[in-house]
Amino acid sequence: MMRKVVIAAGVLAASTIVASAATLDTVKSRGTLVCGVSAGFAGFSAPDSQGNYKGLDVDYCRALAAGVLGDASKVRYVSLTAQNRFTALQSGEIDVLYRNSTQTYLRGVTLGLRQGPINFYDGQGFVVKKDLGVKEIKDLKGATVCVAQGTTHEVTLGDYGRANGIDWKPLVFDRVDTMYQTFFGGRCDAMTQDASALAGAVTTAAPNPADYVVLPQTISKEPLGPFTRNGDEVWSDIITWLHYGLIEAEELGVTQGNVDEMAKSQTPAIQRLLGASGDLGSRLGLDNKWLVTTLKATGNYGEIYERNVGKASPLKLDRGLNGLWSKGGLMYALPFK
DSSP states (O other), X not given: OHHHHHXXXXXXXXXXXXXXXXXXXXXXXXXXXXXXXXXXXXXXXXXXXXXXXXXXXXXXXXXXXXXXXXXXXXXXXXXXXXXXXXXXXXXXXXXXXXXXEEOOHHHHHHSSEEEOOOOXXXXXXXXXXXXXXXXXXXXXXXXXXXXXXXXXXXXXXXXXXXXXXXXXXXXEESOHHHHHHHHHTTSOSEEEEEHHHHHHHHHHHOSSGGGEEEOSOOOSOEEXXXXXXXXXXXXXXXXXXXXXXXXXXXXXXXXXXXXXXXXXXXXXXXXXXXXSSSOTTGGGTSOTTHHHHHHHHHOOHHHHHHHHTSTTSSSOOOOGGGSBGGGTSSBOOOOOO
């Protein structure tokens, strides 16, 4: 009786693994990753003058395509709004959502989607014109505030105002680009969004960036990360371990430029990460050296951060909470063993 139960459990487990590899099989068969992104968040996802998408979220799409398909260029980007991003994933229009999306309790339990590891820690902030004379959030009493519809920012703005007696007047927009045009056109006293997105907006959309300031205070926690569909465990695991691999690589000193040399290392942790030992890839349905291909395409997390939003970028954001755990940040990879 016990033997039959064990066999049955093994068959069930095997069938579950096969069923849960649906997206991975689809992506491999199609030969292209379909990645949901935004179209107007400088530093995270925005097309350049040639129409090529650039940004931290875009680099995660490229890293995933490199690891799964062996080519970082095999990505089709789908530009999504805050209102249709989750529907696009639920319906199968996209394979994964990398669109600076906040992970929350309600999104985790009501959408039929799985929240991946946090790849950027942010907070909701405010930007104002310097000549308005606003120094703190409390100075915005009675102010008209531009905010995007269908975001956590819209909800938090109302919650914070009620809790702190600030009677601001929200002006809600269904498109971020329209919100930027309206704010920089002078119709709103302030604009609220993730602080990193506000820094990008000032850098790229303001007529004169020096005229604006992002207030130092934030009113929320905005942990940003990818979303996948529930019941697609293998694919979700790949997205999870891709992120941890980028973090682990930074901690171990594996970079875009030295990955081939580091692949010869005798250090056990590096051997496991780069597929020289263990079964990092085979358990996920991938080549064992998939992270080698990924790191050659995008570099580690620190490299991705710095060129898109860090000191080497127009945004020039500090690492802060997005630094490695060993350097005072929150970025911490689960052990690869």
